[in-house]
Amino acid sequence: MIEAIDLTKTFGATLAVDHLNLTIKPGEIFCLLGSNGAGKTTTINLFLNFVAPTAGVARIGGLDVVAHPLETKKQLAYIPEQVTLYRNLTGLENLRFFSRLAGAAADANEELLAILAQAGLTADQSRARVSSYSKGMRQKVGIAITIAKGASALLLDEPTSGLDPKASNDFSTLLTDLGRRGVAILMATHDLFRAKESGTSVGIMKHGRLVETLGTAELGHRDLEQIYLAHMKD
């Protein structure tokens, strides 16, 4: 479970996140929409404990991320816009390193290759150096890390930006699979279409505030776009 309770972050006079209240239950995919500078990445950084909150609490699995930084990181996975792995290592070697860091059980080549296969990488691709990977392939390694780790919470920051439609669709399918497995997912994105397709709910963020939260089931693509643009006009 991912929770924010009155979560606030200021940088000097700038209010980056303003009393954010949010609960993402296991299996839910919450897509956080908003323009650049709306506070989406800061929200992700607060959950990762990369920045300290000015007020409020960010929780993963019921634990405060500030008070329990290592315990909460055992439960969460993170996929940024660019999954930057070690270029001189293969996808398999990268996965092994991150799995070991996470304390994951899977360590043998066969187990790790099977996980990479679940994420959509062939054995040959997995054994190639990451320096030869496309962005989509690197994102798949990110998904593989999440699977290997057995994370109960996943934070994604613009993961489909720059992906071609096919790769973006593949990625969404993987996300949906993870949701079905009971992972609570928070994804910051600009992609309204992907948010509607993959998300169980969307939130619109503006000037650090969550101004609207909607379930995707009752929304059409056009509805979401209109609501979003209406908020952006103010």
Next chain:
Amino acid sequence: MLRLLTVHEWRLWRTNPIVRLVIASFAITLLAAAGLGATRAQRERATIAKFEHRGGIGQGGPQLSLRADVAANERGYLALLPPAPLSALAIGQGDVYPNYIKVTARSLDALVSGDQIEHPLAVASGQFDAAFVVLFLYPLLIFAISFDLTATERDRGTLRMVLAQPVTLGEVVAGKMIVRIMKLLVPLLLITIGTAALFSPTGGSFWPRAALWAAAVVVYGAIWHGIALVVNARGFTAPANALILAGIWLLFAVVGPSAVNLLIATSYPMPSRVEAAVQARAATQEATVQGSRQLGQFLQDHPTSGNVGRDGMRQFALLQAERDKRVADRLATVEATFNARLEQQRRLASWLSVLSPTMIAQGVLLEVAGTGTERFDHFRDETAAFQQRWRAYFEPRVLDAATLTREEYEAAPGFAYVDEPFSLTLRRVAAPIMVMAVIGAVLIVIGFRGYRGYSL
């Protein structure tokens, strides 16, 4: 976790050709420096052995009827300083101070005649030895492999991926530091101590000194690793770190020691060794001329040695002794002035050395290697004490104008250099090693604390 991070970092380095090139160059340079040092030390030992074989006394073998004044002064005794246990690692003052002194009943003639003559360029720039590599190249290479502890990984985003796992930034940085420390320290210690052990006698205080050498290298390296850590923790980009660290190296390893030398030379201008030698010779000549007038008078009065008789010979010896004493007194004054100024310089240098870790480490490494000024001073003191014994033995015989029998000649005192006890060296270097250890530890603590505010 730390082990995992360290092994991972080690693995990344194995695949980095630039790092491999840097480490290989460092190892080759060290091998060359230590090899040259070992060759030089072996050459010194061979020379000493040659002199010892001939026998300090009566080089060429004793004769049956040797005049006492000839044995005491013209033949004299060559006091030899064997190479220090770790002299293969640091030439130190060995290119300035003599490792042999000719002892006569008249004087100790080291200042005038005993200096090693080196090429002026070598004296000015210092010798290429393992100590040089440790003092100057080692810090530069520490910076070369540490300017980018986390900057590029942060800028690319890899660090965020790593820190999204249950691991602290402190652990990540520690893993990187351990690899960097080991990559340079292990070859450095293995090559320097290994070469010295292979090509030098390892008895006596060799291993305790080798341990001190290792300790000094470790704490000296800790200072430079600490500086690199502090700069990295400021969160600049990798090129900015490189520029700052290059400036720091230049300041502390090059400009600082040069500035201190300049300050010392300005505060206590030293009469040059050549000038001192010229002064000493002038003083000797002046006294010799005075003494020679009396001797000349004596010789005019006794044109052939045949009609001098034993009493005449004794009178001649007495006049000679008076002249020698006058010469020795004048020489002592010149030497005292020279040595007093040298002592002032050393004292100031000792105080100012705290301004640069390179200067502190230099003093320690030379002392540990046994090529610092202390060992040469000790040799000189020992030789001076021996000269007193030599004179005490020969003077009555010279004044008696005696001719020595083989037994009498062989019964003359001999000299064998006895090194200062190791505990004295330990006492001298313990404080500077501790100071370096504290500086290094403080810098490393500041660096890790600085990383607490590191912006991702």
